Amino acid sequence: MNHFLDIHKTDKTDLRQIIDSARAIKDSRNGRPKAALDDELPLKDRMVALIFEKPSTRTRVSFDVGVRQMGGQTMVLSGSDMQLGHGETIADTARVLSRYVDMIMIRTFDESVLEEMAEFASVPVINGLTDRSHPCQIMADVMTFEEHRGPIARKKVVWCGDGNNVCASFLHAAGQFGFDLTFTGPVQLDPEMEFVGFARNAGSSVVIERDPAKAVADADLVVADTWVSMHDSQSARERRHNMLRPYQVNQRLMEQAKPDTLFMHCLPAHRGEEVTSEVMDGPNSVIWDEAENRLHAQKAIMRWCLGT
């Protein structure tokens, strides 16, 4: 049994195997109705709990559909409706859930919740986003890049905006998959040095460039995310917008990159804020493939967790 807690905590060889398996899973479904079962049913007779302490569209639906396609069943639980939200410890919740279900996916605030869940659960635990990382998203992003452009190793990824949880997982992935990352954003929102250090120690180049036009030169991929994440206080909204406005990904910025530079966004996007509709709906954008690939990547992650 394996937990999938973070990209930097997962063996490099396993990460590569998960991406390859996701590709094979996607290919094998070619043209099949979405509700149709896979040929193999690796999650037959398995029950998966999907716990959400924050809102979600993609994570919720892609995990739910993925489990069902593989022959399993799901139970979607809202953190606030559980005793977890009313004083029961995470450790006790993990012990009890492990008696009922075969795997737990959790989206939560503090990463200590995820870690405690994994420590006390006797079934695999998957990180569906915390304030500090979003590993399932970046597995789908690596898969999407490679689908369009081949191996991601030694390619240049540019992160524009807030050095947030999704950026952190990109830095982990830079170290594990061997690509280089340039961060462009205001100094107040730089990614934590721990994440930058991980990528650099693994041999990847991490550059901090305040000028977005210089940052995107020669980029193979430009990535944006919301300026205000779910864990950020709404009172900081205006201040963040003011700081981040120069880092909007628009057509003018994309023209400073290469004609074939890809654009990604984990979604949900705020059109006209971190990215313009022209870029989101433009020829270099692969955001819908990226969203679809959450399904395939997570099916591969779940199979790896259960060893099925």
Ligand code: CP
């Ligand atoms: N990208 C992503 O995780 O989307 P949701 O918040 O809708 O799950």
Ligand code: NVA
């Ligand atoms: N950084 C965003 C990602 C949403 C999928 C957030 O945490 O709200």
